[in-house]
Each structure stands twice: as C-alpha cells, then as structure tokens.
Amino acid sequence: MIHVFDNAFLFNPCTGEWLLTSFSVENGIVAAIGANHSLTGDQITDLGGSRVIPGLIDTHLHIESTFLVPQEFGRVALAHGVTTAIADPHEIANVAGTAGIDFMLQDALCAPNDIFFMLPSCVPATAEDVGGAVLTAADLAKYSDNPRVLGLGEMMNFPGVLADDPEVLTKLSLFSHVDGHAPGLIGTDLCRYAAHGIKTDHECTSAEEAREKLRCGMYILLREGEAARDVDALSSIVDASTVSRCCFCTDDRHVDTLVREGSIDHCIRTAIAAGMPENLALRMATLSAAECFGLTDRGVIAPGRVADFCILADTEIFTIQKVYKNGIPADEIPVSAKQTPYQVPPFSCRFPTQTDLSLPENSIARVIGIIPGELVTENIPARPDADGVQKLLSVDRYHAGGFAIGLVKGFGMQTGAVASSIAHDAHNIIATGKTDEEILTAIRAVADAGGGLAVVTGKEITLLSLPIGGLMTYEPADSLLRGLDTLSAHLKRTGACRQTFGHLSFLSLTVIPHLKLTPRGLFDVDAFETVPLFH
C-alpha cells in the first residue's frame, strides 16, 4: 500500500529548503519525494499546503524523570512531535542494575515512537552512594550488540576520565559513541576529557563554554530540562557553521512539564523566542540529531528514511498540529495492551523507631540549608529546635541496613511529613517532616507501596505510588497528573514549598555541594567525607 501525501510544504534539512512537495510512504518508509502531485499511490492525503517537518529527535533524556514507563512517555512525547528519543536509564539502573535496563529496553518496544538507549556509565555515581547496583564495564559490554543501544551514556565521572581510571577507560572503549557530562569543564581539562572521544555535552550553561566545547569537536546538546534551562543562554552559538554540530535535549523533564510545556517542540519555541532562525532550530531537532547519533535512517523526509513527520499548525508560534510515525497518524496508533513486568525484589528497609529519632536539643548541628530553586545546599550551624529546622531521614531501601538522621531548613512545613523514593542517584527513601510519627508513617507508606511519593498529616496519607523501582508508574500520564495534583493539594496543607519533592530528590546527591544526607550519614561534599550531625 503506497500512501501519497500531496501539497506538503516540506522542510528539507539537507538543503534548508521549504518546497511544495509530494512524498509517498510504503510500509512505514518514505518511498519517494517529488514535485507536488507528481507521485501515484493507493491512497492520497492532501495536506493542503501545510508546513511539514521531519519527526523531532530528543537526543538525551532520562525517561524515569517523567515518572512514566517508556511506552507511556513515548505516547506523550510523540504527541509533541518526538518520533525518536534517546534515553539514558541511569535512574532505574541505580536502583535495579541490568534488570532495570532490561525493563526499559523491553517496555520501550511497546512505545509508539522509537526509543534508543545510551548505557548508564556511572552507576553508582560515587563510591559514597548506597545504591541498588554497581554496573561494571563487563555488565555494559553485554548490551553492545543490542540494536537499540547507541553507545555509552553521559560520562559524569570526569575526574575518573582525567585520572585515567582503568574501569572508566574500559567503559569508554566499549562504544564508539560516548555522551559527555562536563559542566563548566574548560581549558586543558576539557581537552583531556574530549580527547577520549567523548562526543557530546549537554551541561553547558554559557555560550562561551559551549563554543569552547564545539571547538574541541564536541556536539552540543542544548538542554531545556526541568530545572536547568539552557536554550536561551546557548542559542547564540547556533549559526550556519555550527548548526550541524548542535542538537536539543530535554534531560529530566517531569510529566507535568512534558505534557503542559512540551518536549523538543518546546525547545524549538524557546530557541526561536531567543532569536534563533527557525530553519536552524529545525535542522538541530532533526538531521543534526540523526547525524550525531549515526541514525542514518531518519532526520529527513527522503527515500528510505522512516516516514516520521509533523504537520505544523498555521500559527505564529511554532506548534505541532499532527504527528505521523512510520506514516501513521500518532492518534491512530493503538495504545499497547502489554504491561512489562518489573521483577525486582521489593524494598528491604530496617525502619527507624521513634527512639532512633530522638536528638539532643541543645547541641549545635550541621543543618542542610535549602536554597530555593538551587540544587546546591548550605551548611548552617543551628540547634535542632531552631525555627524552621526539621528532621531529614535517609533510609537504605536495598540492604535492610542503615538509615541516617539529619536536619534541614527551608521547606517551610508547618505540619505533617513527606517521603519519597526518588533521591538521586541511589534512590533510597528520603523523608522530612514536623513530627517523628508522621515522618515514620510517610516512610512506611512509601516502602509498603514499593516506592512513591507520600504526604502525611496526622493519620491522613496521600500516596502517589511509583511501583517500578520507586521511580515510575504504569499509570497513563493523565491519571498520573491527577495523582500529582491530589498530592500537591495535600502538600499545600502542610505549608511546605511547592518544590518540596524536587528539592528532596537532590538531598542525597553527593556530587553537588555542600551538605547532603545518605543512609550512611551526613556528607560534606566539599571535604568529600561523612561528618557528624553535631559539632
């Protein structure tokens, strides 16, 4: 069956042209392109002169950040024109190792768009992490022949790269494509990092940094993520000379941001608003991305390429109106009935008791100070009963092992408690609250559900269950959004700030200064060592 699309005002990123075109599709592949009305087929769709672009490519993201399983993420992203996504299952790998990666690979096969994978290069992120897995080079090597695996994911361990750590070098040697992650790295250190063939970077925050990395031969993935929004600052680096070396990525967008703001379509809108010519933004989002990742079967509507394309709305602001995947309208692709089983042992915690939580009231403690909108925390000397200070718990979910008690300031809670199984990168249970009892209730709720986000006030528990590794849910996006709204409403009643779960999720991350909490205790990132809670 040959399906001809006439009257397409088609953007061709190979030439930069917009041309009134006919193209035909057979078995999901573009069979021919030609002058308008020049092709014959079994079915003809007149696109009425609409603007048509190749399907968009998201070059780097962690699907887990959306809370959605790959197939549901794929459904939502596809509606925003993302016909191809390149995912790094770093979060689930920290929780469940190769079983987590296998889950993602398996579930992605049910997605309506094409999801490729980069293998997590840094599990655990540091030796300080009390996580669910250690991924060795040997573990990763097993995936090197998987056609859905394109290479090694973001190499965050740049100290390891610069120190020629043997295990890091072995991982780098496994794949010809290695994504980078080198925030702020410049000068000779950047050169040494890039010299290992690390191909991309998505952590640039200034045009100057991005330009230096471009000169070093790296591709720049301009990120418009959840908190980190770099497209505006970086758009000036994209010109006719550099556009083939620049792409877009969404990194860690949450489901609400994905649904409400969009995905790569939103990156394009942001870039255009920042002054980037539309043709350059479209080249980045299609052909440049395909070239960067060696996806020679896509990125342009041309013979032999997958028939992935988007019809744009006739609006001033760039808007995806309708998406075709393999020549089929996205909204006609049936939702998969298959649910991929997640067969990983449940949470194994040794729960603290109320006795464990008692603290000396008159001593001066090292209190983690939240800075609104920042991942960096402060190290504040304060008494446990000082105004605004509340307990913070990190509970090992993997080994029926340890937990640690800390103190935090800045959430603004007046009552209740919260707990979450999303705590980068090891994703142990992290909890905070006004009373020990509510904190312990929240922790129990999360653990019993096999993961999730909980808000507790008194006996009232609102739980958003995330049964897949404590990170994702099988729920569709719309019901998940309703669940998040319910959770937010309850959270609001505690007086806590809106970004409470966001901040909470980074309070265990031992690579961002200054003071963090893991199940092993309070961690001083600057000294890179565990420190006592009290001075």
Place this chain on the structure above:
Amino acid sequence: MIHVFDNAFLFNPCTGEWLLTSFSVENGIVAAIGANHSLTGDQITDLGGSRVIPGLIDTHLHIESTFLVPQEFGRVALAHGVTTAIADPHEIANVAGTAGIDFMLQDALCAPNDIFFMLPSCVPATAEDVGGAVLTAADLAKYSDNPRVLGLGEMMNFPGVLADDPEVLTKLSLFSHVDGHAPGLIGTDLCRYAAHGIKTDHECTSAEEAREKLRCGMYILLREGEAARDVDALSSIVDASTVSRCCFCTDDRHVDTLVREGSIDHCIRTAIAAGMPENLALRMATLSAAECFGLTDRGVIAPGRVADFCILADTEIFTIQKVYKNGIPADEIPVSAKQTPYQVPPFSCRFPTQTDLSLPENSIARVIGIIPGELVTENIPARPDADGVQKLLSVDRYHAGGFAIGLVKGFGMQTGAVASSIAHDAHNIIATGKTDEEILTAIRAVADAGGGLAVVTGKEITLLSLPIGGLMTYEPADSLLRGLDTLSAHLKRTGACRQTFGHLSFLSLTVIPHLKLTPRGLFDVDAFETVPLFH
C-alpha cells in the same frame, strides 16, 4: 613527547572560525587546543601566524588510475595535503579479484597517509565482460570486519538495484555505508535507488541533478577527476545549508594530473575559482568528508583527533605549503622500503597470427568512431581500407582464450601501433595500429611484460611496464612520469592523437554507448548484444 604548535591561524570546521591558536600533539594525536601560547610541551614550533587547516580527505578514487601503487600514491597525494584517501580498488579487482584487493590493502599499510577502502561492488561490470574475476557478496563479506574497509564501493549497477537483483541486494545489506554511482538518475528511479540507503553520489554533472540527490538525502561528492570535471558546474549547490552534505573526490586522476595539478587541493582551487567561499570548500574537504564516512577521529584539529594538518602558503591562490601527518612533517616521513609482492598468474593469451587478422577489403564494416574527448563512440559504416580506419584488437589475457578484431577511426595514426593492458573494466589487452605486424608486436610486448603500455614503429618498441595487474608500477612517480614522457614522444611520431591511450582504455567498456570491442567480439551497447564486424 608533547609537541606544541604556537601561532597557528587555525581553521576550525566545527565552528567555521579562523583563530590564532596553539595546539599540542602527542603520539600523533592532538592532545589539546587553546589560546595562542597557552600550552606547554617538550618541543615548540612557531608557525608564525600561518594559516593552518585540517588534513584534506579524498572521498573517492581509484588508485589504479594513477598507475602508482598505494604507498606511492599516498606519498604524492600527501604532498598535496591529502592525509586521508578513500579508495575503491575496482580496477585491480576486475583483474585479480580478492588477490588484487589484498594487494591494495597490504600495500596501503606502507603509505605515509591513511588509505581506507570501499569494496568494489560491481565486478564484473556486466556479464559481457571477459575479466579476471567475479566478486560475489560472499567474497566481499570476508572484508566486513577489516578496520580499513569503510563500506561498499560505488554501486554502478543501478538497473540491478532498481530490479531488486538478489545478489545486488545481498551486497547492499553487507555494509551500512554504500557509495553510489548514478549518472543522470533522477525522479522516481533516483528515489528507488536512494531508498536502498545508498549514501553518496559522485557522478552528478549538473547543479540541478546534484540538488535533487541532496534532497533525497544523499551526500554529493563533487568530482574533479581526469576527464570528468564537475566542480565548476556543481559549486553553486554548496551553501551554508548543504555544505555538511558535500565533499570532494578525484575519482580517476592519472599520475601526471595528480602531480602537476594536484588532488583535493586542486578541487578547492577549482571551487574557489568557481565562486565558492573558501570556508565552505575547506569544510567540505575536511569535516564533511569525515562525517560522511564516519571517520570520527579526524576532520578537525581538536583533542583526540589525528594530528593531520596543512600549512597554507601566504599566496592569493590556495596552496598547500607544508603537510603534517600524525604530527610529523610529510617530507620527514621515510619512504617505505617494503615492496608488496603481487602474486597473481602472468598473462595467459592466445595470440592472433597475421592470418587471423586478414579481413575482406570490400565489405562494409561497423567501425568504431572515436569522438575526441568523449567516452561515447560512434558506429560508422565504412570499409576496412577507408581513410583513417585501422584495425583494433581485443585479446583475452586471462584464459588463453579468445580475441576479437574490430575497426576504429579517429586515432589519426600515420604509422606504427599501440597496445595497452588498461581497458575498462576487464583490462584485457587492447591494441590498434597501421600494420598487422606492428599491432602483434605491441600486443606481445605488453603481454611479455605482464602488462603495460607499448608504442611500436617498425622494430622499435617503447614499453611502459605496468607489472601489477597490468595497471600499476612499483616505480616512483617521478620516474613513471619520465617513462610516460618517453612513451608520449614515441607516440607523437606515429601521428596518433595525444589521448590515444585514454581513448583506447574505454573501447572495451560495454556500459557506455555505442560500439565497443571485447575479446568476444564487437558489442553494440544500445542493443546490448554482440554484432558481426561486417554488415
């Protein structure tokens, strides 16, 4: 040992910038780039602000056309800035099959530049060829893991592609990179050809044709070959949007053209003369070529890339002054002392006698008419003794088998004979002359030498020996040029046109109209059948 190059006014094709730069080289690889004078090392070379560009890449050529073995070709090309060449050993493969390919692979290891290979896809060119080898998909598959083999060479058999010939499809499926060869192919046939993932084309002769192929997602290799010179006509297709999809190639340059005009440096000069901005020509010749062929370790002077670069002369016309390969000046790289043995059986001919050559004088024959400067021939009805008509012989060199006699007009010989073992694509012996005796002497001379070019007048024989498959010599370029000059001087005395050997070499090629001669007899290309010499 770290070698720092200061004061380089360096062209970076990733950004299109020219910047005063320092860069350092360690073990042949670029270690770092930075602001001028910012790097330290064991040795410092001040480039005095000279313009520096990455090493040039020739994306498609047949080394055999230079008459030089790969290592000597490499030496000459390197002096013209070609640090990387991608060769298709199509000619030697027609003569000697995989033994010929193995010879090229082996000898190329002694070249001072990097020579990669595309496997000949169409040996023999047609079933009409009486050649030395048939290369099946199974033969080619043996090379698929060779790191010097980048893919499948120019797929000339586009009728086979369009007809879904199973053997052709098997060959296409072996490699992810397939070079194309589709002169004049446009419209739906082009779409069907490109849909097989055929990535490049170097046969475009008009900007319109090239633009259509670009739109179909193909890379365009702008060719400035021996006879076919397309850069001037195609330069208008190269702009900021298309430059990353365009490269240069030299295809079939002879040694004298290579030495005297140059290689990719000459393509750049030609492009600039045609109005192409220099930066675009440089991008094509470096990064675009590397990207097209997946050579991620070159194309830009950046950390981790091979330290291949050229210093430009401070002249108005683009001129390579000095070349560095792996950080070493080209003129300091010792010439390899290794001669690669060519172990293929000698010529096996059944030589015609004078009796065989006698023809009825009064009949009207089909005479091959030479058109000066064209590969196409005419089919002229004429008598064997008509003015300017002379005998043409094609002698099977492989099977002690057949020979065929034809007639040709247009060489303008007044006396003597010529013979050659270069006769596309099967490279049997082809000869023509004024007397039977001289013709037979010339054929014998070529066969006895195991191949070459011969001019005979009376008893005087001038032979340029080409002992490697009858196509190449171990001689260095300068002595080969002297030999060619001697041959030309003798040829001049026969009254034959200067391009005699050039025309002769295409008189057996059964894919170019209209009338050709193979050892099987006279071949009418339009009817695609053997025809009798006489009407």
